[in-house]
Amino acid sequence: MIITLSSLKGGSGKSTLAIHLAHAIALSKRRVLLVDADPQGSAQGWSAAREEKPPFTVIGMARNTLHRDLPDIAKDYDHVVIDTPPRVSALARTAILAADLVLIPVQPSSYDVWAASETVILIDEAQGFKPDIKAAFIINRRIPNTVIGRDVEEALSEYDLPTLPQAIAQRVAFSESSSGHTVMEMSATSSASKEVLKFAKDILKLMEVKKW
Ligand SMILES: Nc1ncnc2c1ncn2[C@@H]1O[C@H](COP(=O)(O)OP(=O)(O)OP(=O)(O)O)[C@@H](O)[C@H]1O
Ligand SMILES: [Mg+2]
Numbered sequence: 564m565i566i567t568l569s570s571l572k573g574g575s576g577k578s579t580l581a582i583h584l585a586h587a588i589a590l591s592k593r594r595v596l597l598v599d600a601d602p603q604g605s606a607q608g609w610s611a612a613r614e615e616k617p618p619f620t621v622i623g624m625a626r627n628t629l630h631r632d633l634p635d636i637a638k639d640y641d642h643v644v645i646d647t648p649p650r651v652s653a654l655a656r657t658a659i660l661a662a663d664l665v666l667i668p669v670q671p672s673s674y675d676v677w678a679a680s681e682t683v684i685l686i687d688e689a690q691g692f693k694p695d696i697k698a699a700f701i702i703n704r705r706i707p708n709t710v711i712g713r714d715v716e717e718a719l720s721e722y723d724l725p726t727l728p729q730a731i732a733q734r735v736a737f738s739e740s741s742s743g744h745t746v747m748e749m750s751a752t753s754s755a756s757k758e759v760l761k762f763a764k765d766i767l768k769l770m771e772v773k774k775w
Pocket of ligand 1: 570572573574576578601603605647649703704705731732733734735737739741
């Protein structure tokens with residue numbers, strides 16, 4: 564399966580979630596490839612900052628032909644995760660077209676909910692060429708027990724796309740992870756780790772269901 568993290572809103576959590584999703588899937592003994600399709604190179608930078616090899620393969624592939632090139636490269640892996648740039652661009656489009664599933668990280672703010680419409684339009688366009696592309700929102704940086712945390716789900720229900728049941732909370736551990744580790748490597752039993760593992764499990768389960 565090819566999972567693309569896409570959001571035209573900068574800083575919504577694409578790279579953070581792509582890295583954590585790749586690790587969570589790798590922990591279940593699957594071969595995972597993380598494709599960094601963002602010329603900013605966040606995922607590659609994360610990998611380079613590590614002393615030890617990452618628990619999944621990371622490659623930089625910021626090219627407009629991803630949807631044509633990737634199936635061949637993906638043959639050697641069970642799952643591919645793609646991190647994308649935050650702009651309407653040929654790169655954002657090719658990464659969506661390459662996907663079986665597009666995940667849109669949304670932070671709990673009205674600005675993010677409104678901005679999601681641009682990403683949804685890109686996905687709609689791609690579905691015109693490839694109707695079986697699935698898409699879902701993932702709430703990132705949720706602040707527990709706040710009204711805005713609950714309201715965002717309701718606001719997102721205006722779109723014709725599901726929201727994954729497991730949100731990712733705003734946690735220092737995620738900011739710290741950018742220096743080259745995942746929250747699972749910092750503490751396998753932390754709340755942050757449990758959220759990421761549940762998030763990955765929900766995705767794999769949902770994709771097994773034919774009609775979603
Ligand atoms: N759940 C979270 N809790 C705390 N910090 C977070 C969380 N998710 C992301 N961050 C932090 O927010 C910042 C932006 O995250 P990230 O780089 O993953 O977003 P992005 O969508 O990839 O950004 P860009 O659009 O620039 O590529 C980073 O500093 C990251 O560490
Ligand atoms: Mg990024």
